[in-house]
Amino acid sequence: MEMHPPKVAAPAAALLPKTAKGWKKRERLRAAARRVFARRGFLEARVSDIAQEAGVSIGNFYQYFRDKDEMLCELLQEFGEELFKSSRAAGAPGDDPYLALEHVTRGLYEVYEKNADLYKVMMQVVQIDPKYTQLWVNMREPFIQRVYRLLTHVPEFQRSGINPKYAATALVNMASQSAYIWIVRRWGLDGETIKLDEAIETITRLWYRAMYGTDPVARTSKPAVRVGRKKVVGAPVPASKMVKTPRAGGRKRK
Numbered sequence: 655m656e657m658h659p660p661k662v663a664a665p666a667a668a669l670l671p672k673t674a675k676g677w678k679k680r681e682r683l684r685a686a687a688r689r690v691f692a693r694r695g696f697l698e699a700r701v702s703d704i705a706q707e708a709g710v711s712i713g714n715f716y717q718y719f720r721d722k723d724e725m726l727c728e729l730l731q732e733f734g735e736e737l738f739k740s741s742r743a744a745g746a747p748g749d750d751p752y753l754a755l756e757h758v759t760r761g762l763y764e765v766y767e768k769n770a771d772l773y774k775v776m777m778q779v780v781q782i783d784p785k786y787t788q789l790w791v792n793m794r795e796p797f798i799q800r801v802y803r804l805l806t807h808v809p810e811f812q813r814s815g816i817n818p819k820y821a822a823t824a825l826v827n828m829a830s831q832s833a834y835i836w837i838v839r840r841w842g843l844d845g846e847t848i849k850l851d852e853a854i855e856t857i858t859r860l861w862y863r864a865m866y867g868t869d870p871v872a873r874t875s876k877p878a879v880r881v882g883r884k885k886v887v888g889a890p891v892p893a894s895k896m897v898k899t900p901r902a903g904g905r906k907r908k
Contacts, residue, residue, distance in 0.1 A: 669718050680718040682708045687725050692771035696726060696779050726775070727789065733765075733772045734793035740765045741797060752870035756858045759829070763854050766833040774838050794830070798822050810866045825864060829857055 671677045686708035690699045701722055705712045719725045740761035766773060779786040802822035805811050811818070835841050836848045848856075862870045 669720070671718065676718075679708075679710060679714060683710065683715060683718060684725065684729065687722070688729065688771055691726065691775045696722070696775050697782075723785075726779070727785075729772055730776055730786075730789060730793075733769045733776070734789075736769070737762060737765050737793070738796055741800070751866070752858065752862050755861050755865075756854065759854050759858045759861070762829065763833055763837060763850060763857075766837045767850060770838045773834060777834060777838075794826060797826050801825055805865065808865050810868075811864075814867060821864065825861060828860065832857060 671680050683704060687699075687704045690703045690707050694703065699722060701715050702712055704722065704725075705715045708714075741758055742761075776786070776790065780790045781787075799822075802818050805818040805821055811821070832853065836853045837850070840847050842848050859870060
């Protein structure tokens, strides 16, 4: 049975706008809150800051939200739902397991990049408020359950003898924490910033090796490499078997 991410409490009906103009103002407040939270951090952000950023009065804020906690919970819930939806394999090209993994990883990392401001705030509040810690746990659980079910249907992984529940948790942690380090914080070894495509390929290959115990082969997302008289698409090629291209202007051997 497909799992769905748990939902936080919906806004009170009395606070929901009654007109199109009201919905636009509410959305303006949400957009302003994202900027203020990212700039000042959730703890330092004040309702007055959000109202000023949105160009409305503090009274307008309380027309649509009880407090800044309710607004952040709503934003994080939508972020979690977007992540969960992007992790579906639907639309993945063909039946190639590597391309399916790459498709899902790209969907996830593009959502992380789009919502880097929210992800940064979330990682701040989960450390200090049990309410947000539980929200974070609730967001992660469906992903872990989905990966667990996937691992139990991969014969190569089953032969490894690794506990699929622990493996599912570890793999989800690897993907999400790497996204936070690489995409949100832009941290890297020796100050090097990893590009989005490199991050996606790295995570995809690590997932594939963890699941199937080998490197991916026949990947159409990579350019073909000539090995002897054949072209192998994306397969790892030993240096001794690669055909070297003569330098321009160099002499040809007889």
